[in-house]
Amino acid sequence: MITVGEARAVARKKLEARLGEWAGLVTAGEPSPAVSIALRPPSERQMLADEAAAETWAREWAALQPADGVEVDWEVRAWRSIGRQRVPVRVRLADADATASFAGGAAQADWSRLRERAERIATRFGASEAVSSVVRRRARDLLAxxxxxxxxxxxxxxxxxxxxxxxxxxxxxxxxxxxxxxxxxxxxxxxxxxxxxxGSADLGLVEADPLVRLRILDDALAVGGPTDIAAPAAQLADLPLRPQGVFIMENRETVLAMPRWPGAVAIHGSGYAVSVVAALPWVRSARVLYWGDLDSNGFAILGHLRAGLPDAVSVLMDSRTLYAHRDLWVAESVPARGELPELTYTETAALAALRDEGDVRLEQERVPWAYALAELRAAWGAGSSPGWSGRQQGGAGESARGGRGAAVGVEAVARLDDGPDRLGAGQGGLQGEAGAEPVQPEPREEPRREAGERFVGGLIAGDEE
Known part of the structure; x- marks a missing residue:
């Protein structure tokens, strides 16, 4: 048995669910549909089980005050043990106004205000389908x-x-x-x-060009000019820059924290706007290291970058970095889905890992700064030889056209474990302050191997037959 209060709640839900649709009909000058709510009257067995409850329920409906557009349908039921009984079977609400009236309370007040605004919009802008569509889509916004x-x-x-x-x-x-x-x-x-x-696509207002933030980390590249720049991409494209390498980073604070670095420029990629950076001529002629958030959207942004810069090398975007910082994971609220063919094998494995762990993310700014600088330095050093390209890159970074070796990355972790002196304290290499010089790469001894063994991804394996 549906009580009066329960029926009002049903009416309120129907009104909320169809608020935009019915407001659009008001703008178009069309009637809204009727609503019928079944009251589920008791069966003969239910009447016999609790006759008092059934009688109270029927009396409540009989006492309902008449209202425009609100009608209760009654039917006579003939039962062998009780005789003929008149019971309410449904309440009929003629239109949206009647539904709001029956729902009452805040729902009725909201509908009255929205209805009045829909009528004003129709009066001011006409009752076209296009105007009605705006009211349908923006009903709750207009109401608020x-x-x-x-x-x-x-x-x-x-x-x-x-x-x-x-x-x-x-x-x-x-x-x-x-x-x-x-x-x-x-x-x-x-x-x-x-x-x-x-019918115009927009208002036609002239927009300010979005600004791209960059820092020139080597005074020799600035030629006496500014080293911290925010300008439209069209103006940045004309800068006479010839950097040896470019760091593109998803987080602006990471760009601002970068130390002085011979031959380098650091650029804020601004998420999915990274394609703007990829189009800069002097970026395209330099080697590019990309570091983004270690999450599905970070890899999707890397895919966008690789559409223009296929040799871009990722840093700190692998499973080793992910699992080394498990305690710093957070949930990714809106994960990116779909295939990302631009990713390398190692990057694809990292993406699969974070998805398997429940769509987790390791935000760029959560990675300890000393650890991050060591990895950036290792990736930079791995690509500093003449004739470097993404196809040859290994070590701490990985491009879409080149594999990722473990040797340099493992070396970076080993140096971190040795304490601050091994990180270049007193040399300025990993201090994270503007004006500090990066530490020069230390000699790296290759692992010993016996005859008949070869290297696979930084590990020693026996030669295949």
Whole structure:
């Protein structure tokens, strides 16, 4: 048996679920559909089991106050042991207004406000399907705006429809009370209404070019100019830079923490905007080391980078780094899915590992700085020989066209275990402050091997027949 309170809750859920759809119908001037809620009257056996409860339930429905569009259907049931009984079987709600009225409370107030705003939009912009679609999609957003903001959005959209602002910057829009900050908050709301009426793709406002942040880590490359630069990519492309190598990093703070480094430039990749960096001519002519968050999106961003720079080498993006910092893992809220053919075998294995562990992530800024610098230095040193390319790269980094050896990476960990003196304390190599010089690579003794043995991925294995 569905009580009056339970039926009101059902009506409230239906109203919330179809709020946008019904608001769009209001804008279009079309009627909303009726709603019927079954009351599940008791059977004869249930009546006999608890006649008092059944009678209370029926009396509650009989006492329901009449309301426009709200009707309760009653039927007579003939039962052998009880006789003929009149019971409520369903409540019928004629339209959205009746559903809101029956639901009552905050749901009714919300519908009344949204209905009134949908009507105002129709009056101001017409009852076209495009306008109705905006109301359907933005119903909850329109409802959430305070009255003054809603009125301002409508007024600004109407003004721009009559006075196109194509070619203006946001600061130049001559509407009283509207500035670039206001447009930043409400631009999409205004644009949706303008597009619904005019069919234009957007407002036509001129946008500021996004800035790319970089640091020149070698004063010799700056030629007396600035070493910390934030500028549009088009301007950066014209810089007379000829770096030996470029570090591209997902996190800006990592770029700012990089020490002085002969022949190097560090660039903030800005996540999926990394393709902008990949198009810079002087980046394309240098060797590139990429370090991003060790998560699925970090590998997806690496795939985007490799579309323009197939020889880019990844650093600190392998299973060894992942499992060495298990205590620093966090959950990745929105993992990237799909295949990433641009990744190497080692990178693909790391991606599979973090997914198998439950879509975990090791954020770039969580990796201990001394550990990170040792790995960056090892990857840089591994590619410093003449004629270096990603196809030849091994050691601490890996490109899409080259394999990844374990020897240099293991050496870096060994040096970390030896304490701060082994990390170059007093030499400035791994201090993490601007102005410090990196430590020069130490000689590395190759593992001994017996006759008939060969190296596979940094390990010793017997020769195959």
């Amino acid at each position: 705006l305070e009255e003054g903001r809603f009125a301002q959005v409508v007024d600004v959209a109407a003004w721009i429809i009559d006075h196109p602002v194509t070619g203006y910057r946001p600061r130049q829009v001559p509407v009283r009370g509207v500035d670039s900050k206001w447009l930043g908050r409400h631009r999409q709301r205004v644009a949706d209404l303008v597009t619904a009426v005019t």
